[in-house]
Amino acid sequence: MGARVGRAGRLAQSEVRGEAPAVGGAKPPAPQADASAGSGRRTGGGPGGGPRAGRPRRGRRALRWSATVLAVVILGTAGAGYLYYEHLNGNIHKGRRSSADDSKARRTQPNAAGQTPLNILLIGSDSRNSDENVKLGGSRDHRGDPPLADVQMLIHLSADRQSAAMVSIPRDTRVDIPKCTDPDTGKVYPATNDIINVSLARGGAGCTLATWENLTGVYIDHWMTIDFAGVVRMGNAIGGVDVCVKQNVWDRPTASVPGGSGLKMKAGTHKVKGEKALQWLRTRHAWGSDLMRARAQHMYLNSMIRTLRQQNVFTDTGRLMDLAEAATKSLTVSEEIGTVKKLYDLGMQMKEVPSDRVTSLTMPNVPDQRNSNHVVPDGANADKVWRMLQDDVPFDKNGKHKKKKSKKYKPTEEPSLDAGRLGVLVQNATRSSTEAPVPQRASAIAQALVAKGYGRANADTSGTLSEEKTVVRYPSADLEGDAQYVAKALGLPMDAVKQSTDVSGxxxxxxxxxxxxTAFPKEDTPEAGDLPDGSDAVNGSDTTKCMDVYDVYRW
Structure with missing residues (x-):
């Protein structure tokens, strides 16, 4: 396409110089004689008016002719570009953002410039529902089974687009999966408690997104999924990514552990692409655990980001087209970002983040007491990660950050009733995905309110709910001040007070x-880079990281 436009430009230049253009080797038709030539009338500035009088007309005619040719060529090129753009758009598979009816997530408030963070859930599917995926992933017996989400990673772009975070949840993490409806079949899956990778089979990527939102409280804008074949295509288009191992590695079946990715390489740094890249991302046994596999995936993605930043992809038309073709064929995305332009814009936003402002980590976790092969979130440490994402606190210390403002605990509205006349209902919602509800919790808080003058406070005995954050809800504006004073009595911040149509008082x-x-514990506001223990963080600029190989898989 570029050659055609260039030729059109040369045609225009040749016409301006008065040269005869040639299209496809053919000469243009001879210009017709000027009707006024030789008549003796001076239409130009030269003696007799002939030659000088005719030149401007031939020049104008030539310019008009070349402009027509140029327009046809440009329009033809633009048409081809449009068709190719539509071809790329046609490659992209799309789906609904969420397949659950409700969400416990909250959007992060805009910063002073009105900007908000962007959260994208990246899901690696183990689908074997094509010949290509069966060849790459093995397990032909599982062909046709609903895919599982073996890789799940939240990509968080800060509101100012100056930092980014990538957070993984191990596939064997036991969580609450909400009620989801499959958008393709209409099948309804009831809420359940299971490991998080089965969420993909219970309503698609939208159910995985809803599961993440309910676990983390972080609003997720979009999701993307990629399968085995997609990883290979993307790796080939990029041209390879550097990875490193400390010892020779061969992830193969052993006498006690079957399976393995087949990854085999010597100690040191190697550029992997295609099937080799897929082997790296799927390796688990050789690293010692699924948690270490997440670290290897983070190292790969960090290296890929550095590689793309170093390459002149956007000035190399051929490479850009290869990458666009591979990306659009490999990804399934939520419908809000289902065009080439929107995906391109996302890529450019990620590209602008400096490597030393990108941090990858794994959700802090502890062994599951129900099943030693599973894990659960590590209480306060995992909550701290989610809080940092909710409040858009950078995971690194390499930027210039203002200290977060402390929460407001002073009511802004006046109550409409005396405390003793206000009816207050207290509900127990202490059940979580990892912990059982605390018995009599609503009664304890109701009694604390009675002691503070709210004599009509009562516990709801209808059952136990599940809510990550404590809130005070009120139904209408006239009760906002009353709700704020109840929050103040319990030591709650004002942002815990929410209007809701789900309550009557x-x-x-x-x-x-x-x-x-009976007094709400005040939260410590996390500072930039103040990551909890057990997060296994890796900075995007760190090129010294190498994977340790479990001794059984060395050679």
């Missing part, structure tokens, strides 16, 4: 973040 919902005591 002021209602305190005691969440999983308040399991003990």
């Amino acid at each position: 002021v209602t305190v919902v005691v969440g999983a973040d308040w399991r003990t005591g």
Whole structure:
């Protein structure tokens, strides 16, 4: 396409110089004689008016002719570009953002410039529903089975687009999976408690997104999924990514452990692409655990980002087209970002983040007491990660950050009733995906309110709910001040007070973040880079990281 436009430009230049253009080797038709030539009338500035009088007309005619040719060529090129753009758009598979009816997530408030963070859930599917995926992934017996989400990673772009985070949840993490409806079949899957990778088979990527939102409280804007074949295509288009191992590695079946990715390489740094890249990303046994596999995936993605930043992809038309073809064929995305332009814009936003402002980590976790092969979120440490994402606190210390403002605890509205006349309902919502509800929690908080003058406070005995955060809800604007004063009495910040049509009066919902005591524990506001223990963080600029190989898989 570029050659055609260039030729059109040369044609225009030749016409301006008065040269005869040639299209496809053919000469243009001879210009017709000027009707006024030789008549003796001076239409130009030269003696007799002949030659000088005719030149401007031939020049104008030539310019008009070349402009026509140029327009045809440009329009033809633009048409081809449009068709190719539509071809790329046609490659992209799309789906609904969420397949659950409700969400416990909250959007992060805009910063002073009105900007908000962007959260994208990246899902690696183990689908074997094509010949290509069966060849790459093995397990032909599982062909036709619903795919599982073996890789799940949240990509968080800060509101100012100056930092980014990538957070993985291990596939064997036991969580609450909400009720989901498959958007393709209409089948309804009831809520359940299971490991998180089965969420993909219970309503598609939209169910995995809803599961993440309910676990983390982080609003997720979009999702993307990629399968085995997609990883190979993308790796080939990029041209390879550098990875490193400390010892020779061969992830193969052993006498005690079957399976393996087949990854085999010597100690040191190697450029992997295609099937080799897929082997790296799927390796688990050789690293010692699924948690270490997440670290290897983070190292690969960090290296890929560095590689793309170093390459002149956007000035190399051929490479850009290869990458666009591979990406659009490999990804299934939520419908809001289902065009080439939107995916390109996302890529450019990620490209602008400096490597030393990209941090990858794994959700802090502990062994599951129900099943030693599974893990569960590590309480306060995992909550700290989610809080940092919710509040858009950078995971690194390499930028210039203003200290977060402390939460407001002073009411802004006046109550409409005296405390003793206000009816307050208290609900127990301390059950979480990892912990059982605290018995009599609503009664304890109701009694604390009675002691503070709210004599009509009562516990809801209809059952136990599940809520990550404690909130005070009120139904209408006239009760906002009353709800704020109830929050103040319990030591809750004002942002815990929410208007809701789900309640008929002021209602305190005691969440999983308040399991003990009658005064709400004040939160420590996390600072930039203040990551919890057990997060296994890797900075995007660190090129020294190498994977340790479990001794059984060395050679």
